[in-house]
Amino acid sequence: MLNVTPAKNGPWTFKLIRTLVAVFSPKMEVVGAENLPDEPVILVGNHAQMYGPIACELYLPDNVYTWCAGQMMELKEVPAYAFEDFWSQKPRCIRWFYRGLSYLIAPLSVLVFNSARTIAVHRDKRILTTFRQTIAALQDGRSVVIFPEHNVPFNHIIHEFQDRFIDLAKLYHRRTGKELSFVPLYIAPDLSKMCLGEPICFHAGEDMEQERTRICARLMDAVTELAQNLPRHRVVPYPNIPKRDYPVSVPGEVEV
Secondary structure, eight states: OOOOOOOOSSOHHHHHHHHHHHHHSOOOEEEOGGGSOSSOOEEEEOOTTTHHHHHHHHHSOTTEEEEEEGGGGSTTTHHHHHIIIIITTSOGGGHHHHHHHHHHTHHHHHHHHHHSSEEEEOSSTTHHHHHHHHHHHHHTTOEEEEOOEEEEEOSSSOEEEOOGGGHHHHHHHHHHSOOOEEEEEEEEGGGTEEEEOOOEEOOTTSOHHHHHHHHHHHHHHHHHHHHHTSOSOBOOOSSOOOGGGOOBSSTTOOOO
């Protein structure tokens, strides 16, 4: 298990919240840490709802940063994004409660996500800033975690990965002459484990579109394999659905 170093920066309120989250959230064992090379990498995994970002903040080394939705870091943007992303599938009769809650959590969200080891991700022209900050972090020796799932099912373990983040490897190679690697990551809160797979290296001399397709497919297959190599467990899916509907890791198994 990797050593956890408490946050040294940020306001005391963030340090208190981080400590409370560490106490009350599932403790995670990092499996496969030997797969992290000495060079900076992009770790790519399942979001596991809130568990993914929390696990990465608490249980990965201090030189690992996480891509975070920029809307969760801007006070005016939190309510709409939080409701749509977290609670829009709640029963209609109680959605009013979650709409109100989305406004209440806004100040807390801004505090936490701006104090944690995060890089803001934007879906508009500010994505250029996201990419510049990510490349700067990699050049500074920091690794970066990305959760690229979106709302299209891939299998019973994960949803499909968006693939444009792989362009970071092209930019990194242009800046440094080095070929960036992508490390698959699977987070299993039910087993209190986060598993790291073998790195997948970007090939700078190949066609970029083919590299996106190749690396994205290999990452999705690798994350699925990491999950299936673990004992049977409940999978925390990308959509925020009721826990009773969570799938199990055994393919085709029907819950009775």
